[in-house]
Amino acid sequence: MKETRFRLRDIKFFFRFAGSAGWIGLVAILLGIVTTMLASLLPLSTKILIDFVIMKKGFVRLKEILSSLSLEQYYPAVKTQLESLTFLLTAIVVLALVTGTMGILQRYLSVRFQQHLTYNLQLSLFEHVLRFPLSFFRKTPSGYLTSRVSDDVDALQHLFLDNMVQILTKLVYLCSGFVILFSLSPRLTLLLITVLPLYFIISYIFGARIRSASWQEREFRAETSQSLQEAFSAVELVKSSVTEKGEVKRLSGKLKDLLRKRMQLMLLGQSSQYLSKAVQIFLTVLIIWAGAHEIMKGAITIGDFVAFSTYILYLTQSATALSYTHIMLQPSLASMDRLKELFMYLPEVTDKKLYMPSVLRGEILFKDLYFSYDGEVDVLKGINCLIRPGETIVLAGPSGAGKTTFVNLVLRFYLPSRGDIFIDGHNIRDLDPYWLRKHIGLVSQEVFLFNDTIYNNIRYGRMDADEREVIEAARLAGIDEDIKMFPRGYNTLVGERGLSLSSGQRQRISMARTFLRNPPVLIFDEPTSALDEKNERRLKESMRRLFLGRTVIVISHRSSLLEIADRVFQLQDGLLKEVSRV
Numbered sequence: 133m134k135e136t137r138f139r140l141r142d143i144k145f146f147f148r149f150a151g152s153a154g155w156i157g158l159v160a161i162l163l164g165i166v167t168t169m170l171a172s173l174l175p176l177s178t179k180i181l182i183d184f185v186i187m188k189k190g191f192v193r194l195k196e197i198l199s200s201l202s203l204e205q206y207y208p209a210v211k212t213q214l215e216s217l218t219f220l221l222t223a224i225v226v227l228a229l230v231t232g233t234m235g236i237l238q239r240y241l242s243v244r245f246q247q248h249l250t251y252n253l254q255l256s257l258f259e260h261v262l263r264f265p266l267s268f269f270r271k272t273p274s275g276y277l278t279s280r281v282s283d284d285v286d287a288l289q290h291l292f293l294d295n296m297v298q299i300l301t302k303l304v305y306l307c308s309g310f311v312i313l314f315s316l317s318p319r320l321t322l323l324l325i326t327v328l329p330l331y332f333i334i335s336y337i338f339g340a341r342i343r344s345a346s347w348q349e350r351e352f353r354a355e356t357s358q359s360l361q362e363a364f365s366a367v368e369l370v371k372s373s374v375t376e377k378g379e380v381k382r383l384s385g386k387l388k389d390l391l392r393k394r395m396q397l398m399l400l401g402q403s404s405q406y407l408s409k410a411v412q413i414f415l416t417v418l419i420i421w422a423g424a425h426e427i428m429k430g431a432i433t434i435g436d437f438v439a440f441s442t443y444i445l446y447l448t449q450s451a452t453a454l455s456y457t458h459i460m461l462q463p464s465l466a467s468m469d470r471l472k473e474l475f476m477y478l479p480e481v482t483d484k485k486l487y488m489p490s491v492l493r494g495e496i497l498f499k500d501l502y503f504s505y506d507g508e509v510d511v512l513k514g515i516n517c518l519i520r521p522g523e524t525i526v527l528a529g530p531s532g533a534g535k536t537t538f539v540n541l542v543l544r545f546y547l548p549s550r551g552d553i554f555i556d557g558h559n560i561r562d563l564d565p566y567w568l569r570k571h572i573g574l575v576s577q578e579v580f581l582f583n584d585t586i587y588n589n590i591r592y593g594r595m596d597a598d599e600r601e602v603i604e605a606a607r608l609a610g611i612d613e614d615i616k617m618f619p620r621g622y623n624t625l626v627g628e629r630g631l632s633l634s635s636g637q638r639q640r641i642s643m644a645r646t647f648l649r650n651p652p653v654l655i656f657d658e659p660t661s662a663l664d665e666k667n668e669r670r671l672k673e674s675m676r677r678l679f680l681g682r683t684v685i686v687i688s689h690r691s692s693l694l695e696i697a698d699r700v701f702q703l704q705d706g707l708l709k710e711v712s713r714v
């Protein structure tokens with residue numbers, strides 16, 4: 133998606149993330165405006181120096197201005213001050229010091245405001261994205277998503293500080309400059325105004341292109357980050373298949389796309405800058421030509437002309453900077469669109485009032501349930517089954533039959549395509565998924581461990597558990613002895629995704645994590661697939677004790693696990709049937 137429109141609504145949307153720091157931003161902007169207005173007085177000093185201090189001329193106009201303001205009685209005092217070189221120099225120094233100090237303060241406040249905004253924005257975005265349904269994460273690679281949540285936020289922060297303040301202050305400078313120019317020479321000012329729109333035409337033409345190219349550049353950047361992340365996490369596969377060169381080639385393709393886009397962006401930026409400079413030179417030449425004629429006609433003084441030229445220089449610089457900033461703003465705006473897109477994606481629970489019963493007894497009823505991931509092929513076809521509270525069932529069936537899908541539906545990771553699931557008599561569509569998942573413990577087929585200590589990985593099951601409980605859970609899962617053998621015991625770091633442990637150890641740690649949670653409903657997806665007989669036997673004993681009074685679904689191919697089942701189901705070709713013990 134490529135958006136190229138600028139909307140104030142979007143700026144307001146993101147400005148909200150500044151929260152309590154919003155006023156800091158406003159003060160910074162105000163300070164910027166005041167500083168600019170004061171700074172715009174500085175070039176007037178050349179007129180005062182030439183006309184009043186050196187030539188002692190041009191006081192007639194001053195007298196006129198003062199009397200039009202009914203301040204005639206101050207004329208002698210003002211005249212004496214304006215003729216004095218000391219006064220002029222002191223005024224210049226004071227003005228420079230004041231604007232300098234205010235400039236520093238403005239910068240400080242802006243950065244504070246920006247940091248606040250970035251912090252809130254990134255945190256809210258992360259929280260928002262975590263609430264997306266599982267299906268979103270299944271189709272969006274994590275490296276790509278990471279880049280969108282971090283790179284785009286980085287790019288957006290410049291929007292609020294550098295670019296917005298720049299644009300506002302440059303606009304103020306242009307306005308106050310025009311007022312002063314107009315008082316110096318209305319005719320020259322009108323001439324200037326006729327040429328100025330050229331800047332806006334340049335901004336308009338280049339702005340849209342740069343924004344769309346920036347969108348693509350961000351997209352390529354996200355894809356590059358995805359490629360990198362994929363290659364690093366699959367490094368074992370890469371090494372064993374000796375595809376290092378292939379991976380480098382794959383990345384080089386992505387990098388080339390990225391570089392090409394960046395070159396295009398650079399060229400667009402440079403061309404727009406070049407054209408703005410050309411307009412600036414044209415303007416200066418035009419004003420000098422017209423100004424010289426005005427002096428020769430006696431319409432303006434030399435002091436007026438010198439001050440006018442100085443202003444023209446500043447103003448054209450401001451106009452160039454304005455059109456340039458407008459162009460530089462485009463990447464931030466592209467990032468803003470991309471972030472907005474993520475914010476607009478609906479979380480799995482919208483405002484609809486969902487039900488949260490006080491307890492979960494653990495009755496699970498599947499009624500004529502059909503489920504399809506893609507809306508075409510039904511993975512589960514007409515499932516009818518009642519799992520009573522406190523019952524342990526074992527679910528068997530060939531690979532790809534839909535066993536994991538079956539339990540994912542109980543966790544409300546996906547909603548049924550047709551038919552219903554009732555938990556304790558409540559339709560799962562009406563139940564709050566966070567409440568439901570809090571009451572269901574899952575040991576999934578793909579074990580995930582964080583790059584942290586064993587202790588913290590187990591405690592992830594229940595963050596408030598104490599050391600005794602963690603060790604007890606590890607004992608029940610039959611991993612306690614292994615852990616004690618490690619030199620650093622429970623403080624052993626498990627490496628990324630737990631890869632410095634054996635798969636059997638990982639499986640038992642994830643089991644301990646769920647035992648620690650101790651919920652009324654338990655789901656085990658192939659819990660013993662990586663365990664040897666001895667460990668499996670020990671685990672079976674723990675399970676027997678733990679499963680008392682709970683509803684448990686165990687997915688397993690191991691016939692040895694069938695003994696713990698009250699009933700055994702077989703899932704094949706999307707159909708579920710109860711079988712006697714195999």
Ligand SMILES: Nc1ncnc2c1ncn2[C@@H]1O[C@H](COP(=O)(O)OP(=O)(O)OP(=O)(O)O)[C@@H](O)[C@H]1O
Nearest residue numbers: 270505506511530531532533534535536537538577
């Ligand atoms: N996120 C998904 N998107 C699309 N199709 C999926 C998705 N997850 C699984 N499937 C498909 O659904 C079918 C059932 O998958 P499921 O993971 O439930 O099988 P399983 O019985 O658990 O197999 P295994 O014993 O190998 O774990 C498979 O054909 C699979 O390709």
Ligand SMILES: [Mg+2]
Nearest residue numbers: 535536577657
């Ligand atoms: Mg499975």
